[in-house]
Amino acid sequence: MPPVTPMRFLAKAGWSRLVSGLVEDYLVYGTVKKDGFPAYGRITNVRDLILFQTPTHLSAKEFLFPQRETLLKFNMEDGGHEPVVDAPAQVIIGMHSCDIHAMNLMDVVFAYGTPDANYLARRANTIVIGTDCFPDQYCFCPSVGTDKVNEGFDLYLHPIKKGFLVRTGTERGGAILKKYASSRQATASEERELKALDKRKEGSFVTKLDAPHTELPAIYAQSDNSPVWDKIGAICYGCGSCNNVCPTCYCFDVKDEVKPDLRTGERVRVWDGCTLEEFSLVAGGHNFRRPRSARLRHRMNRKFRYLAGVFNAPFCVGCGRCIRTCLVRINIAEVTNELIREYRSR
Amino acid sequence: MSLYVNTGADSPASPYLPVGAVVTRVAKLTDKERLFALAPESPMDFAYQPGQFFMAGLPGYGEAPFSITSAPGGRELELCIRAVGNLTNAIHRVSKGGRLWIRGPFGRGFDTTELKGRDLVYIAGGIGIVPMRSLIKAVVGRGDYGGRTLIYGAKTPSEILFQGEMDEWSGKGMRVMVTIDKPAGAWGGNVGVVTTLMPKAEIRPGRTTAVIIGPPVMYKFVIMALRQRGLRDEDILVSLERRMKCGLGKCGHCQINGVYACQCGPVFKLSELKGLPEAL
Structure with a gap:
């Protein structure tokens, strides 16, 4: 403390x-x-x-x-x-x-x-x-x-x-x-x-989530088949901007960079993003989250459910950066509110 | 020993620093696969389970996860590597006396203690035989395990791995059934996907544990066939391929829904995959 x-x-x-x-x-x-x-x-x-x-x-x-x-x-x-x-x-x-x-x-x-x-x-x-x-x-x-x-x-x-x-x-x-x-x-x-x-x-906040964040893991857990994923997947460019600007997106790639002398180099860690197409590609060519809808669903589940379950706090801190930066206006708060509405109407 | 550390004395060591491992033997298994026997240069915790993996690499080419193919308990580590990309082709150019750089072992492998007394049916597709071999070698010929059957599918006869060893395993009481995808030359054996051989395997619900390792497309059909034969999901083990970049539960590449395969897997009971629709 x-x-x-x-x-x-x-x-x-x-x-x-x-x-x-x-x-x-x-x-x-x-x-x-x-x-x-x-x-x-x-x-x-x-x-x-x-x-x-x-x-x-x-x-x-x-x-x-x-x-x-x-x-x-x-x-x-x-x-x-x-x-x-x-x-x-x-x-x-x-x-x-x-x-x-x-x-x-x-x-x-x-x-x-x-x-x-x-x-x-x-x-x-x-x-x-x-x-x-x-x-x-x-x-x-x-x-x-x-x-x-x-x-x-x-x-x-x-x-x-x-x-x-x-x-x-x-x-x-x-x-x-x-x-x-x-x-x-x-x-x-x-x-x-x-x-x-x-x-x-x-009193000045406009964007709000319509459920307490403690309920979101359960709501997300019931929302794998929500039509909202296809809806946002259809407009998403898969550009990874949301991953870049997010303060809690920490996925990375590790790769080697060789210096022009061709003898020395560095193993570097660079930001990677789960909304990028090749993120979950494996050697044989299979991609476990190829559709953009699946990639977005993964990212938002990480924020409200997957990591929240492990670390006991939502991994979305409400900064709004992914909303501000999205070229097609995918809004994580609106998506979450839609999932909340669907969950409550079931 | 590192030059650039700018921190207090109690800072943890870099988990990315690999250990050099001398290549003590190279065996060309097929046109694409070579077996590398490795002896680490500096002491490292070498106790591994079948089903675990190492990160192996070469400076300048990066590193990638590779399943262990040797039996646990030895002083050597064997990796069987298929040449498909930059790194794996570069590794194929390393000969005896050369070095690979490794980190590991990582992940959760097969619990060979829990498997004691069970009848084992191994179902391997393609390069899935590579990690399976580690498990097979750990238990083959031992009296404290039940009946054993291997069903192995390869694309063509020339791509069958460890053929010589399979005769040896047969000699030790294992039933070996091999199939190839399409008819070829002098091949007199079974033709078709692995599921075509499954009716011939003895499967006793409650006593049999099935182990599946193969390309992603294979799992669904094999699982369906096993369930039809009455196997419970608790008695079906799978090893899931993902492309780990760190092995430390951080980089995110191996994540299956909320689970990091490098930490909780790559070996899972099928019953543990309930609620993980991205697994298969």
């Missing part, structure tokens, strides 16, 4: 000093705008940061589970293999509650069974500063219980009129707050101001 620490008040100038200090000592990433859209980018100055936005187009998973990551370096002549664990000391600023929940799930996924050295080393070297956010019409975090977060972050920032209220999630978070900036205990009126803001935010 995270330490329960009182809320601190940090003035805007103090926040600037904190970020400036972090930029000196760490690789810092944070939320910015790219082509007008919220995104993560490298931060070298506090002015680069644009906080409290709608969700970023891509999640923060790339900083802990890079799209391409070297696992081994090898020499084809002498057969030498060296493990590579690249874990820079880094800070991610601006992760929203849903994304911190997603990261907490990834922490479990990569630690259970055989621990994944690469992910765990990166995670251990990553300082997370969460922030509040503004939901857009696709966000549905309250429906999956991820609109509030109490662990996983080192610091968490709530904006109020005069500055920020800061929650401390780890000793490391408390230490950097103390090291780089001066803060004071928040007053009762400041905490009331935050509560009022939270309340206003709660």
Whole structure:
């Protein structure tokens, strides 16, 4: 359990000093705008940061589970293999509650069974500063219980009129707050101001799931033959964008890349996606989930049923990214609501 | 020993680091299949069950999952590899004294203790005989197992694997029935799919356990025939092929509905596949 620490008040100038200090000592990433859209980018100055936005187009998973990551370096002549664990000391600023929940799930996924050295080393070297956010019409975090977060972050920032209220999630978070900036205990009126803001935010969600998320594993389990799969399978391009943007899609491929010297190379892990056609192809040419409908059904079942059963929490954190990015407007919340309707009318 | 580790001392070792295994023997079995006997260079936990698999690879060509074909308990590991792609063709160019790079063993294999006293009917199609051989060798000629029958289907006579060994197994009390898909040359044996031989097999519901390993298309028909003969799903074992990339229950490629074949399989009781419509 995270330490329960009182809320601190940090003035805007103090926040600037904190970020400036972090930029000196760490690789810092944070939320910015790219082509007008919220995104993560490298931060070298506090002015680069644009906080409290709608969700970023891509999640923060790339900083802990890079799209391409070297696992081994090898020499084809002498057969030498060296493990590579690249874990820079880094800070991610601006992760929203849903994304911190997603990261907490990834922490479990990569630690259970055989621990994944690469992910765990990166995670251990990553300082997370969460922030509040503004939901857009696709966000549905309250429906999956991820609109509030109490662990996983080192610091968490709530904006109020005069500055920020800061929650401390780890000793490391408390230490950097103390090291780089001066803060004071928040007053009762400041905490009331935050509560009022939270309340206003709660009323602003448009997308909702029509059943408690705890019922979804059972509903999905009864929905293998739902007509909804063919309906969305017929329009899906099988492009894998939903897998790319999802903060809890972690399937990967492992392959070798040979350097131009034709003697050395790297075994790399790259993101893969269960909605891509060749994902479940085996050597003899058989594909166990060839139709797009089957691939989409698999992805959504992973989110609400398969992994939820193993790890005891939905693997959809309600960030809405797959909805926003889908070229044909497949909407995981609408699909789920349709399954709920079918289930209840049976 | 790794150069690039930038972490605390207690960080786990990379599970992707393979162990070098010296090729101690290569046997050309058919035009496409070769048997590689391997001896790992550094100590590794070599205790494996029939039905488990190793990841085997070559630097520059990647790695892939391969079923174990040797009997457990030996000091060598045998993999029988069909040349079909980049990696497997490169492996075929490795000769005695060369090295493959392996990780494993992975997955859940056959529980040979649970099979004690059972009559066993092995039904193998094509390259499915490769993992089946590990199980057969583990129990063949042993008094603590019941009757044994092998039904094996290959495309053509020239693609029949382990023919010499089958005579040996027959000598040890196993009934061996082989069929080929289409009539060919001097072939005097059975022609047709494996199910055409199944009426000739002695199957005693309650005493017989059937083991099926073959191409995906084969399972449905063999299972149907076994059920017609009265076998319960608890007494039908299958090994399911998937293309694992990690072997660690993470990469997602072997997932059958909610189950990772590399962790819960590849060997399953048919009764365990209820609720997993993607399995077969």
